[in-house]
Amino acid sequence: MQEMRVVLAGFGGQGLLFAGKVIAYAGLIENREVSWLPSYGPEMRGGTANCSVTVSDEPIGSPLIMDPTALIAMNQPSLLKFEETVVPGGIILADTSLVTRIPERDDVTVFELEATNMAEDAGLKGLANIVLVGKLLKETQFCAPETIEDAIRKAVPPRKAALVEKNLQALKMGMEN
Numbered sequence: 001m002q003e004m005r006v007v008l009a010g011f012g013g014q015g016l017l018f019a020g021k022v023i024a025y026a027g028l029i030e031n032r033e034v035s036w037l038p039s040y041g042p043e044m045r046g047g048t049a050n051c052s053v054t055v056s057d058e059p060i061g062s063p064l065i066m067d068p069t070a071l072i073a074m075n076q077p078s079l080l081k082f083e084e085t086v087v088p089g090g091i092i093l094a095d096t097s098l099v100t101r102i103p104e105r106d107d108v109t110v111f112e113l114e115a116t117n118m119a120e121d122a123g124l125k126g127l128a129n130i131v132l133v134g135k136l137l138k139e140t141q142f143c144a145p146e147t148i149e150d151a152i153r154k155a156v157p158p159r160k161a162a163l164v165e166k167n168l169q170a171l172k173m174g175m176e177n
Contacts, residue, residue, distance in 0.1 A: 003058065004142045005065045007082050008129070009050035010074030010095075012040055015129035018155060019072070020051030022133055025151035026143040027055035037063040050078065055142055070140065072132045073099055074115070091139055093132050111135060113177055119170055127170035134174020145175070 006023065008016040017038045027034040033056045040049040052065040067087050073079035074095045086092055088107035096102070097116035113135055115128035124131075130152070137148055152167045 002069075003054065003056035003060075004070060004140060005052070005054045005068045006070040006072065006136065007050055007052050007065055007068045007085070008072040008074075008132075009048075009078030009082055010072075010098075012049040014049070014074050015126065016049050016072075016074065017051050019129040019133050020053045021155045022130070022148065022151045023053045023055065023136075023142070025154045026147045027053075029147050029150055029154075030143050032057055033060050035060045035063040037065075048077065050082075070136060072129075072136060074128065074132070076100060079103070091136075093135055093139075095128055095132060097128070109139075111139060113174070115174070118173060118177070122169065122173060124166050124170045124173070127166060130167050130170035131174040131177075134171040135177060136174075137171075138175045138177075 008020050010016050020036055024034045024036040035054040037052040054060050068085055069087055069090045071082050071086050071092045075098045079094060079099050083103045086108050091109045092103055093111045094102060095115040096112045097114045103110055115131040119128045119131050153164055156164050
């Protein structure tokens with residue numbers, strides 16, 4: 001696998017840091033080198049939040065990602081902030097439930113997915129983040145499907161074990177779209 005450098009960005013409370021942890025755990029489970037770097041504003045819910053995750057077969061020099069190979073943008077301000085940083089040949093996944101202007105770059109592949117609406121319509125409110133992780137997996141194959149399922153089981157804290165199945169449903173929804 002080539003190195004994957006992904007930035008997940010949106011509002012606090014959308015589960016971006018959790019989604020980044022799921023990707024990072026998947027890398028760890030497959031014995032890859034991993035870096036996970038969260039960043040959020042002074043207020044977590046409603047403020048800006050983003051997370052940088054690198055998964056590689058080689059040692060990672062820095063957790064900072066200035067040139068992501070993938071961007072998950074869950075709102076318009078995040079797309080505007082990070083869209084130009086994605087490397088040519090990279091991908092942008094935009095949650096079009098909250099993103100209205102889609103990038104017009106011709107050197108990246110853009111995937112539009114109404115992840116928030118899809119999750120809510122399926123009774124999975126708050127799991128658009130995992131829908132988008134599923135879509136990222138489908139488009140990049142950054143790990144095996146069973147690995148990401150194990151990563152979800154690892155990332156969901158024991159006190160919220162009842163949410164594992166819903167996260168797996170959201171993941172599958174993203175992989176099928």
